[in-house]
Amino acid sequence: MRPLNTFQVGQRGVIRRVDGPPALVQRLGEFGVLEGETIEVLGFAPLGDPMEVRVGASRLSLRKAEAAGVLVEPQLPPVS
Amino acid sequence: MSSPQVIASTTKRPLIVALAGNPNTGKSTLFNALSGLQQRVGNYPGVTVELKKGWVRHGTRQWELIDLPGTYSLAPRSPDEMVAVELLLGRSSTEPVPDVVISIVDATNLERHLYLTTQLFDLGRPVVVAINMIDMAAAQGIRIDYAGLSQRLGVPVVPIQANRGIGLESLRQAVEAAADSQQIPQPITFPEPFEAEVTRLYQATHQAEPPFVLRRALLDTGGHIEAELLSRYGDSFRQLLQAARDRLAAAGCSVPGIEARTRYAWIRTALQGLIQRPAIPPVTWTDRLDRFLTHRVWGTLIFLLVMFVMFQSIFRWARPLMDLIDGGRAAVTEVVQDALPPGPLRSLVSDGIIKGVGAVLVFLPQILILFGFIALLEDCGYMARAAFVMDRLMSRCGLSGKSFIPLLSSVACAVPGILATRVIEHPRDRLATILVAPLMSCSARLPVYILLIGAFFREGYSAWVPGLVLFAMYMIGFTVAPLVALILKRTLLRGETPVFLLELPPYRWPHPYSIARRMYDAGRAFVIRAGTIILAAMILVWALLYFPYTDAQGQSYPERIAAAEVNAEQARQRLQESAELAEPLSETERQHLLAQLDEPQRLSADWKRQSWLGQAGRGLEPLFRPLGWDWKIGMAVLASFPAREVVVGTLGLIYEIGEVEAAAVSEQPTDPEAQQQVNRLMQTLRREWANDPVRSRYPIPVALSLMVFFALCCQCASTLAVIRRETHSWFWPAFTFVYMTTLAYLAALLTFQAGAILLELSR
Numbered sequence: 001m002r003p004l005n006t007f008q009v010g011q012r013g014v015i016r017r018v019d020g021p022p023a024l025v026q027r028l029g030e031f032g033v034l035e036g037e038t039i040e041v042l043g044f045a046p047l048g049d050p051m052e053v054r055v056g057a058s059r060l061s062l063r064k065a066e067a068a069g070v071l072v073e074p075q076l077p078p079v080s
Numbered sequence: 081m082s083s084p085q086v087i088a089s090t091t092k093r094p095l096i097v098a099l100a101g102n103p104n105t106g107k108s109t110l111f112n113a114l115s116g117l118q119q120r121v122g123n124y125p126g127v128t129v130e131l132k133k134g135w136v137r138h139g140t141r142q143w144e145l146i147d148l149p150g151t152y153s154l155a156p157r158s159p160d161e162m163v164a165v166e167l168l169l170g171r172s173s174t175e176p177v178p179d180v181v182i183s184i185v186d187a188t189n190l191e192r193h194l195y196l197t198t199q200l201f202d203l204g205r206p207v208v209v210a211i212n213m214i215d216m217a218a219a220q221g222i223r224i225d226y227a228g229l230s231q232r233l234g235v236p237v238v239p240i241q242a243n244r245g246i247g248l249e250s251l252r253q254a255v256e257a258a259a260d261s262q263q264i265p266q267p268i269t270f271p272e273p274f275e276a277e278v279t280r281l282y283q284a285t286h287q288a289e290p291p292f293v294l295r296r297a298l299l300d301t302g303g304h305i306e307a308e309l310l311s312r313y314g315d316s317f318r319q320l321l322q323a324a325r326d327r328l329a330a331a332g333c334s335v336p337g338i339e340a341r342t343r344y345a346w347i348r349t350a351l352q353g354l355i356q357r358p359a360i361p362p363v364t365w366t367d368r369l370d371r372f373l374t375h376r377v378w379g380t381l382i383f384l385l386v387m388f389v390m391f392q393s394i395f396r397w398a399r400p401l402m403d404l405i406d407g408g409r410a411a412v413t414e415v416v417q418d419a420l421p422p423g424p425l426r427s428l429v430s431d432g433i434i435k436g437v438g439a440v441l442v443f444l445p446q447i448l449i450l451f452g453f454i455a456l457l458e459d460c461g462y463m464a465r466a467a468f469v470m471d472r473l474m475s476r477c478g479l480s481g482k483s484f485i486p487l488l489s490s491v492a493c494a495v496p497g498i499l500a501t502r503v504i505e506h507p508r509d510r511l512a513t514i515l516v517a518p519l520m521s522c523s524a525r526l527p528v529y530i531l532l533i534g535a536f537f538r539e540g541y542s543a544w545v546p547g548l549v550l551f552a553m554y555m556i557g558f559t560v561a562p563l564v565a566l567i568l569k570r571t572l573l574r575g576e577t578p579v580f581l582l583e584l585p586p587y588r589w590p591h592p593y594s595i596a597r598r599m600y601d602a603g604r605a606f607v608i609r610a611g612t613i614i615l616a617a618m619i620l621v622w623a624l625l626y627f628p629y630t631d632a633q634g635q636s637y638p639e640r641i642a643a644a645e646v647n648a649e650q651a652r653q654r655l656q657e658s659a660e661l662a663e664p665l666s667e668t669e670r671q672h673l674l675a676q677l678d679e680p681q682r683l684s685a686d687w688k689r690q691s692w693l694g695q696a697g698r699g700l701e702p703l704f705r706p707l708g709w710d711w712k713i714g715m716a717v718l719a720s721f722p723a724r725e726v727v728v729g730t731l732g733l734i735y736e737i738g739e740v741e742a743a744a745v746s747e748q749p750t751d752p753e754a755q756q757q758v759n760r761l762m763q764t765l766r767r768e769w770a771n772d773p774v775r776s777r778y779p780i781p782v783a784l785s786l787m788v789f790f791a792l793c794c795q796c797a798s799t800l801a802v803i804r805r806e807t808h809s810w811f812w813p814a815f816t817f818v819y820m821t822t823l824a825y826l827a828a829l830l831t832f833q834a835g836a837i838l839l840e841l842s843r
Contacts, residue, residue: 022301027579029340030153032192046380047472057189059584061468
């Protein structure tokens with residue numbers, strides 16, 4: 001289980017915990033960043049922060065500091 | 081325009097329909113398609129949010145449509161977000177409760193969009209779900225069973241494609257049917273411990289608060305409703321709420337997580353078997369484009385290119401249109417000059433009103449172009465990417481990526497820049513951006529810089545010095561604005577760090593009608609709301625420069641000037657004749673004629689010097705002296721309150737050259753006659769300062785202190801008017817004026833004093 005901000009581009013995993021200030025946890029929840037959901041890192045902004053992730057059918061941008069509270073269990077990339 | 085109420089009274093009262101949905105769902109497109117041309121933007125006291133309303137007749141029914149601000153949820157965190165909730169609850173003091181709420185959702189992302197829909201179910205109003213973008217869903221191979229969905233949700237569901245008007249007729253019928261039946265959807269049941277706590281709070285508040293409000297108070301830690309109830313019920317309620325949340329946490333239902341978990345679980349069950357998706361999601365255009373547009377190298381290059389084109393367009397493409405408006409203003413002034421007899425009325429109309437109206441209209445090209453760009457970038461989905469790319473840089477000064485475009489636009493002009501802050505959702509961030517936008521070096525400062533640089537930094541300096549000084553002036557704005565933003569965010573606008581979660585919506589083709597509509601709305605709002613204040617400021621300064629218009633002997637200046645102009649014309653003819661006939665004049669006669677030639681300028685200078693503003697300039701001279709200025713410079717600065725570039729014209733008046741058009745002061749002069757006048761002003765400034773004990777000793781420090789002052793001051797009534805309009809308060813424009821003027825004064829003081837000391841040391 002690792003914080004989301006340590007993930008690399010293309011890595012995905014299952015969210016296990018969402019910590020942070022209530023307003024942040026609530027907003028993340030509204031977008032579907034919840035325990036048990038799959039999350040994928042799509043990229044980082046040119047200056048390294050924020051990061052772009054995919055949850056469900058939504059693409060979100062969040063700062064690394066915000067992503068640090070999202071603990072994710074990495075999944076191996078699907079074997080093709 | 082016929083009043084909707086009148087029409088409705090012949091049938092029924094108007095049907096009130098509210099439109100709710102996430103941002104980027106095509107909500108505005110649907111609103112425009114449903115309401116047509118008859119729209120109005122309304123303001124609400126104490127908040128910056130605006131509600132758009134539209135009226136349309138459908139069959140025998142009159143509709144009043146309300147476009148609620150786009151939102152991802154009904155958990156209000158600010159008074160702005162509370163407006164929609166109050167309205168939907170029927171607690172708004174100005175708006176009636178809606179008969180029906182249309183919940184517009186995106187067919188390609190149903191699960192997340194239905195989250196807000198389920199929150200709307202809690203409000204006790206009939207809901208109709210409009211599923212938009214069915215074409216995009218079909219293209220991605222998504223198939224939805226609408227009838228089944230309607231059954232599971234318990235509300236009518238209508239598939240639509242708002243941009244092509246598909247399904248709108250069914251939607252209208254569904255809305256009217258829902259209004260007639262008044263069938264209220266069933267709210268989602270939360271886990272038992274949560275419902276128990278809501279009941280407990282309901283009893284504790286003596287059943288005075290609607291359950292919706294109590295649910296939100298419980299769920300939204302630090303939210304707006306919590307704050308409202310705390311102020312109403314005091315500390316005992318705080319303890320009550322805390323105890324309830326503690327019990328919920330112990331029961332495994334901790335807030336706020338419980339809401340998202342409950343709703344998403346319910347939605348997933350409801351959608352079971354109703355949506356068919358391809359097993360492997362197809363790679364969409366958004367995926368392909370995003371890889372490119374947020375790429376480390378390409379993304380940055382494209383971003384810079386987009387910003388460059390946008391900036392160029394507001395800076396340069398607007399120019400011909402602005403010149404056209406200026407030309408029109410000059411033409412109208414001439415007509416008025418001919419039509420009215422000389423006197424206060426003619427001067428008020430031509431120098432006060434027409435100039436003021438021209439000063440308002442001249443901003444329109446920039447505002448329209450900028451808002452065209454913003455609407456285009458938002459509609460196609462690039463705006464969020466631009467914020468994504470710039471966020472890191474802007475976060476250094478406590479702002480977010482969304483502040484970049486408003487600040488960049490302010491380099492052309494702060495007025496459209498401040499209007500552009502509407503793209504920033506966080507109220508404190510938006511306010512900070514508004515307050516520092518006028519510090520960016522706008523194009524109105526350029527004539528001031530060029531005039532002074534031309535007068536004092538050209539002769540006797542290397543060719544690169546003028547450019548360097550100009551560059552330094554621009555850098556003042558670029559460095560001070562972020563610093564002030566940082567200070568504001570650490571002091572006055574301090575608060576918990578807002579969440580910077582940003583949706584990166586799918587890329588879509590923009591809709592020309594909504595872009596045109598955004599441009600029209602922005603232009604109209606500016607002219608009506610800010611225009612009046614700008615006009616008032618122009619007329620005020622006109623009056624201060626016009627009155628009193630009689631000299632010490634009680635003779636009217638305008639009349640004396642008119643007479644002197646006749647004499648000057650005769651003198652000009654006499655001089656020309658003598659030159660043509662090669663008939664030399666006696667030296668005394670030549671001197672006399674030359675003096676007559678200059679008499680009108682001398683008289684207007686006299687007039688302005690003894691005007692109220694001139695008197696103020698002299699009275700305030702002790703204040704200007706530490707900056708190295710005399711009362712003439714001080715008065716010109718005071719007179720430039722409506723707009724910075726006015727200082728050039730006022731300097732021309734006071735230094736007896738006649739009014740110099742600020743537009744003539746540019747890098748590429750076009751009008752040789754106007755350019756000659758500018759050159760004369762530069763020469764006069766040099767000559768006058770050379771004859772003055774302070775300014776002859778320190779010409780460079782004085783010129784620099786004046787430029788630094790203009791770099792930082794807020795001599796721009798239009799900016800203040802727009803701040804007033806955007807913040808809905810007089811406090812913030814007053815604050816901006818005071819802090820910028822103080823900053824400008826201190827910086828000018830430092831510049832002059834340091835410059836003078838350095839000069840003394842080097843002597």
